[in-house]
Amino acid sequence: MFKQFSRFSSRMSIFQRNFSPIRSRIRYYYSNPDYYKRFNYRQDQKITFTQLLKDPTSRKYLAILFGTGSLFYITHLEEAPVSGRKRFLWIPRSLELKIGNYTYNSMLSETGNSILPSDHPLAKKVENIFGRIVEAAQKDHTVDRSQLDGIKWKVHIVNDPRAPPNAFVLPGGKVFVFSSILNICQNDDGLATVLSHEFAHQLARHTSENLSKAPIYSIIGLVLYLVTGVENINRLLLDSLLRMPASRQMETEADYIGLMIMAKACFHPEESVKLWQRMSAFEKQIGGSRSLEFLSTHPASDRRIQNISEWLPKANNIYNESECGIFTGYYKAFQDTIFDKNPVEPGFTYDRFQ
Numbered sequence: 001m002f003k004q005f006s007r008f009s010s011r012m013s014i015f016q017r018n019f020s021p022i023r024s025r026i027r028y029y030y031s032n033p034d035y036y037k038r039f040n041y042r043q044d045q046k047i048t049f050t051q052l053l054k055d056p057t058s059r060k061y062l063a064i065l066f067g068t069g070s071l072f073y074i075t076h077l078e079e080a081p082v083s084g085r086k087r088f089l090w091i092p093r094s095l096e097l098k099i100g101n102y103t104y105n106s107m108l109s110e111t112g113n114s115i116l117p118s119d120h121p122l123a124k125k126v127e128n129i130f131g132r133i134v135e136a137a138q139k140d141h142t143v144d145r146s147q148l149d150g151i152k153w154k155v156h157i158v159n160d161p162r163a164p165p166n167a168f169v170l171p172g173g174k175v176f177v178f179s180s181i182l183n184i185c186q187n188d189d190g191l192a193t194v195l196s197h198e199f200a201h202q203l204a205r206h207t208s209e210n211l212s213k214a215p216i217y218s219i220i221g222l223v224l225y226l227v228t229g230v231e232n233i234n235r236l237l238l239d240s241l242l243r244m245p246a247s248r249q250m251e252t253e254a255d256y257i258g259l260m261i262m263a264k265a266c267f268h269p270e271e272s273v274k275l276w277q278r279m280s281a282f283e284k285q286i287g288g289s290r291s292l293e294f295l296s297t298h299p300a301s302d303r304r305i306q307n308i309s310e311w312l313p314k315a316n317n318i319y320n321e322s323e324c325g326i327f328t329g330y331y332k333a334f335q336d337t338i339f340d341k342n343p344v345e346p347g348f349t350y351d352r353f354q
Contacts, residue, residue: 069219076212080204081143082257088216091208093147099207100171107156107176116157126177126195127155129188129267133196136265137203147203165282169198171207184278189262189271196258196265204257206250217242247297255304259315266324269315276305 076090108115116123134153137143151173158178165181175195185191201207217238224234255272263269280301299307 080253080257081137082140082200082260083204083253084142085253087204087209088212089205089208091211093208096171096205096208096211099211100174104170104172104174107170107174111156111158111160111176114158114160116159118155120157122179122182123155123157125188126157126175126191129192130155130175130195130199132265132267133192133199133261136261137199140261140264143203147205165279167194167198169195169202171202173202184282185275186278187271189268190275190278192262192265192267193258193272193275196262196267197254198258200254200257200261201250203261204250204253206254209250210247213246244297248299251298252304252307255299255307256311259308259311260318263315263319263324264322266319266322269312269319272308273305273312276301276308280305 072090073088076088077086078089079085080087118124130153134148138145138148153173153175155175155177158176160178161180163178163180165178165184167175167177167181169175175198177191177195181194182191185194220242221234221238224237225231228234259269259272262272283301
């Protein structure tokens with residue numbers, strides 16, 4: 001051990017002798033600020049965005065960065081299903097699924113004790129409704145079926161009346177529905193509205209879209225900081241002008257996609273308006289005014305009602321073209337007898353778990 005230490009010490013002494021000329025040169029640079037003039041920088045100066053634009057070398061690198069970034073952005077624009085909106089996607093599906101799996105395990109650890117058994121009547125009912133939504137999406141020619149093939153869908157009902165009304169679908173096909181939202185849904189069509197909306201988020205890959213935009217927001221934030229030098233104002237500008245509008249746009253798109261898919265699945269589109277009316281009344285009851293929509297990630301319920309009302313004629317056409325209007329009674333009876341392996345017990349009501 002001591003021999004090894006001595007060899008190490010001798011090597012360090014050789015390194016120090018070889019490094020001493022370089023060290024002295026560095027000290028000379030630090031003692032002579034004029035050497036920094038070639039880089040247009042002095043120790044007592046702060047680089048600003050204006051200085052970067054005036055410097056030819058900086059302009060060249062900024063042009064290369066902007067050109068390369070623009071080309072990358074254009075070549076990674078994809079069309080969303082059903083809505084046809086162009087969106088920026090570069091995050092691979094595999095990473096999206098890993099994030100979904102991590103979130104799923106976290107949710108199980110948080111809610112595991114409150115999850116109803118898979119053979120519970122409510123769990124089977126939600127599973128059947130969600131299955132009809134997935135089946136309808138698979139029949140849509142605008143949907144990339146590779147996003148749905150091989151997905152092992154699994155529905156979890158979180159029976160916790162204290163939890164706020166909520167439902168979501170994770171990448172990878174894991175569905176969570178909190179029992180506290182059932183009183184707002186009130187019926188199968190209301191529940192289908194919620195499930196189709198959450199399913200639409202994954203169908204449109206909104207998780208990947210958010211992840212894809214994160215580096216862009218960081219670059220814009222850096223540029224704003226170079227211009228203003230104030231971090232808090234920059235964050236407010238980013239949120240109000242970019243992040244929040246983008247989030248509301250995805251929520252609106254999920255409303256649209258979900259409405260069309262639920263209509264194709266033979267659920268009554270008109271019930272979606274009633275659902276958001278009940279949601280609006282619930283928000284007012286708990287004091288959530290949502291008056292500052294521009295600082296919210298979700299559109300106000302009143303705006304969603306307005307949007308859905310405008311889309312209803314198209315959704316009703318889809319409903320009628322799917323022969324739901326003519327064969328509604330027969331279709332429901334067929335679903336109950338063929339697909340519902342565990343029929344809901346008599347007297348089942350949605351408000352039973354409140």
